[in-house]
Amino acid sequence: MKAVIQRVTxxxxxxxxxxxxxxxxxxxxxxxxxxxxxxxxxxxLSNKIANLRVFGDDQGVMNKSILDINGDAIVVSQFTLHANTKKGNRPSYIKAAKPDVAIPLYEQFVSQLESDLGKRVQTGEFGADMKVELINDGPVTIIIDTKQKG
Structure with a gap:
C-alpha cells in the first residue's frame, strides 16, 4: 500500500x-x-498514520498525532499512486489492484483506521471521478509505502 498523507485545515x-x-x-x-x-x-499503515506526529505542539514543533488533536480524516482511493512512468510518457497502472481486490482492502483499511482513531473516517467514492479540495497546512505532505518499511 502506498499513502500520500497531507495535513489539512x-x-x-x-x-x-x-x-x-x-x-x-x-x-x-x-x-x-x-x-x-x-x-x-x-x-x-493504519497504526503508522494514527500515530504520525505531524501536528504542532504549544511550541510549534511537530510533536502531536491526529489522535492527540482529535483530528478528522478522509481516505480517498487513488490507483494512480502506483503509476509506472519508466517507459514513454503515458503512465502504466498495471501494478494497481483491480476493483475486486482493491475495494475489500480499501474498506478494511478504512475500518482499521476508524478503530485506531476511535471515530468515523470519511471517504471518497471508490472508482468515481472525484474532485478533492484541500488546504494543506504547512504544507505537510508525507509519503508512506508499506513495501519500504524495513
Whole structure:
C-alpha cells in the first residue's frame, strides 16, 4: 500500500455535484493498493498514520498525532499512486489492484483506521471521478509505502 498523507485545515471530496466528505483539522489520505497488499499492510499503515506526529505542539514543533488533536480524516482511493512512468510518457497502472481486490482492502483499511482513531473516517467514492479540495497546512505532505518499511 502506498499513502500520500497531507495535513489539512480543510478538505472535501465531491462526486458530481454532491459533497461526499468534508473535514476541518486533520489528515487527507490518498491510498493506492496493489495485489500483494495484505492485512499486515493495512494494520501497519493504519497504526503508522494514527500515530504520525505531524501536528504542532504549544511550541510549534511537530510533536502531536491526529489522535492527540482529535483530528478528522478522509481516505480517498487513488490507483494512480502506483503509476509506472519508466517507459514513454503515458503512465502504466498495471501494478494497481483491480476493483475486486482493491475495494475489500480499501474498506478494511478504512475500518482499521476508524478503530485506531476511535471515530468515523470519511471517504471518497471508490472508482468515481472525484474532485478533492484541500488546504494543506504547512504544507505537510508525507509519503508512506508499506513495501519500504524495513
Amino acid at each position: 480543510k478538505a472535501s471530496v465531491t462526486t458530481g455535484r454532491v459533497k461526499v466528505a468534508s473535514i476541518n483539522d486533520g489528515l487527507l489520505i490518498l491510498l493506492g493498493i496493489i495485489n500483494e497488499d495484505t492485512q499486515e499492510d493495512i494494520t501497519w
